[in-house]
Amino acid sequence: MSTILQNDLFIRAALAQQTERPPVWMMRQAGRFMPEYWEIKNKYSFLEMCKTPEIAADVTMLPVDLLGIDAAILFSDILVTAEAMGGDLSFEQGVGPRFSNPVRTLADAEQLTVDCLDKLQYVADAIKVIQERLAGRIPLIGFAGAPFTILSYLVEGASSKDFKLTKLLLNNEPELAHLILQKIADVTIAYLNMQIDAGVNAIQLFDSWALALSWNDYRDFSHHYNKYILANIKRTVPVISFCKGSSVFAPMMVEANPDVISVDWNADLKNIKQSLPQGIAVQGNLDPFVLYADKKVIKTKIHQLFERMRGEEGFIFNLGHGIMPDIPFDNVKYAVEVIKEFRY
Known part of the structure; x- marks a missing residue:
């Protein structure tokens, strides 16, 4: 990127450099917990918001302006690749x-x-x-859904609690599963390279439903394709690999050579960090449900995490997964303030 970032804390941490405090952004930070989001959402469908650049930019900027986070993330959805490939996608309220x-x-x-x-x-x-509006204030993260997660939506036809149809496909027709996964992976490489060319400062690969898989199935039907994607995108910006299940799969995830592994809340983050090769950063890993709690609890839990990570190079604060829609906005804002006041 030709633009020099005024706040490069996130980029430095993603490159496993020492930072004076952990940078903060949160998955789903531009979302339904914000009244300002609903002011926009009540006028447009979700896909209209994603597909109209000015509206996508408006939503992307909400947490930048209202929370003061250290990195913005593109407002979009992981399923836009599946729609482009021919999936007839719709979003139903509450479904x-x-x-x-x-x-x-x-x-x-x-x-x-x-x-x-x-x-x-x-x-x-x-x-x-978005980059015009950010004007170099903070970095912008682009993203895509990982092939297994996209496959699960395409096969199930919707969200699923047990992934029964997906697992049936993996078990009974693995060749068919691999055919679909390869197609998704090839689209994802082109899509992420397009985002890098358009000017994002970092990339995150979301494998939201990897936790549904056994170790061997994760290796064959998820990790194999994530590794292929990371080997074929332009590695000119830091790349974050996230999955629910990263507390289990981190030793394998590192083989795909991400710059950062984003960790769910089930693991001790320092233990994960110290088990990884030097130079790999970690992101996480506060349980998002902490943000429902009293403010003194929020502050204590954040400080506990930060003290645990003291002295570790390459740590980005995030949640173990996305913000829930009914978390009080004031609590999220308070959490960001606590993080930004902290110094090592």
């Missing part, structure tokens, strides 16, 4: 994403197109608008 044409047979899989980058141009356009 979440749905695909009316789930992918369950070879014929379904063959319908998925890989040559679809032009359908995602609105994301590159949004990145350019």
Whole structure:
């Protein structure tokens, strides 16, 4: 990036450098816990928000302006790649994403197109608008959904509690699963390279549902493709690898050569950090439910995490997963203030 960042704390931490305090951003930081988000959401559908660069920029900027976080993340959705490939995607209030044409047979899989980058141009356009508005204040993170997580939505046709249809596919028709995963991976490489070319300062790969998998299935149906993606994108910006289950899978995740591993809240973060090769940073790992608690509890838990990580190079504060929609905005703002006041 030609723009010199006024606040490069996040980038330094992502590159495993010492920082005077941990940088902070939070997954789903531009979301439903903000009244200002609903002012926009009540006027447009979710996909309209994603696909209109000016609106995507408005939403991306909310936590920048209202919370003062150290990194912005592009407002979009992990499922836009699946839609571009041919998935008939809709979002239903209180239900979440749905695909009316789930992918369950070879014929379904063959319908998925890989040559679809032009359908995602609105994301590159949004990145350019956001970077104009950020004007070098803080870095912008781009992202994509990892192939296994995208596959699970395409196969189930919606969110799932048990991933029964997905696991049935992996067990009964592994070749078909690999065909679909390879297509998603190829689209994801092109999509992330497009974001890097458009000007993002970092990338995060979200494998939200990896925790559904056994160790061997994670290796074969998730890690294999994440490694392929990270080997084929332009490594000109730091890359974060996140999954629910990273507390278990971190030793394998590191083989994909990410710059940062984002850790869920089930593990001791220092233990994970010290088990990784030198130069790999960690991100995490506060349980988001802490943000429902009294402010004194929020402060204590954040300070406990920070004291545990004292002396570790390469630590980005985040939640173990995304902010829930009914967490009080005031509590999130307070948490950010506590983090920004802290000094090592």
